[in-house]
Amino acid sequence: MSDVRTRVKVCCMSSADEVRTAISAGVDALGFVSAMPSGPGPIDEALIAELVASVPPPVSCFLLTCATDAPTIAAQVVRCGVDVVQLVDAVPAAAYAELRALLPHRVRLVQVIHVVDAASIDEALAAAPHVDAVLLDSGNPRLAVKELGGTGRVHDWSLSRAIVERSPVPVFLAGGLRAENVAEAVRAVRPFGVDVCSGVRTDGRLDAGKLRRFIDAV
Template sequence: MEASNTPRIKVCCISSVQEAHAAIRAGASALGLVSSMPSGPGVISEALIAEIAATVPPPIGTFLLTCSQDVRDIIAQQRRCRTNTVQICDRLTTGSYADLRGAMPGISLVQVIHVTGEASLEEALSVAPHVDALLLDSGNQSLAVKELGGTGRVHDWSISRRIREQVGVPVFLAGGLRPENVGEAIRQVGPFGLDLCSGVRTDGSLDTGKLERFFTRLRA
């Protein structure tokens, strides 16, 4: 995909209707709603995910973050949560992307690639034809307790750039993004979107001041 100079912004780890609407007012194009995870911040109940998603106007992406690797579980989860996008944070082991497409028409699929080395490029190239977008993050699926997002760490952006250049779908960049490094992230990677969590939070809560600074840096 071509590089983007003005990426869309997804604010992740949304924990209330109030946070959702504060993020939208600031300029977010998408919201991340985190269901049960083996580790990391921002987990909320499926009932609260459904409540938040129901209040979000249609142009805004509502991303259900799932750690499930079973297509049937993912389908059931989306039907309970009623988001317009599913973000698959681990690798599918049971079922296929085609199964998800058939069961969830009109729902966008975003696959997370945890950028750990050269193998991540091969994984991204193999997955990209089957999904609507990739999200490049800094987790680690090989740990005893998997890290599937929200690490606050920056990964190797040179690999992310190569992924963005070689795949045919939009790419979101996640992992340790802050107002101080957003400009460099855009210059180095040129992603379609940026995914924010820890960099715009204070003591776990969305910090509208940090979020406004992020958008100020982005526009600059």
């Protein structure tokens, strides 16, 4: 095993209490979900900006957006004050360079790839050179109402491992992770980091005990 520490990102932050709980547990990054076609955790941008302003460095703040055009995404990022934008849907190839031009230099780009089948490997490797990291999730953007994350489902980790082995940028793993399976996931995929939402919640709220067990398992 590598001695490089696997990073932990907790998504779907919804309150100051959740932010404090996650930071106290020692997470590396927090995810804030803006408006989505489906899935858990979206909150108003004004609340995202308020919560992000309370987060001390070096904890990173990710804005999850389903927007696909660069001006809309850039405006969201500026309003929310985050340092990472997580693109949960596919964007036009030209959008990456446009985002780089529109956003402050400190803002990093993370492209979500929903691992559905072997074609997802090619999709990830095509996006990777244009972003700072890739995040592998278990949604399905091919549905009439797109699933863009927060499904609580595990996908085929062998496909994720193939992406990790070939990606020129760091890869985060998401999708159905919890304390009971995250160690196996890390061994199987060897991601740079893991991302969790429902796996550390009880009745929709961040559960400090579940989060601690998750981090210990990682």
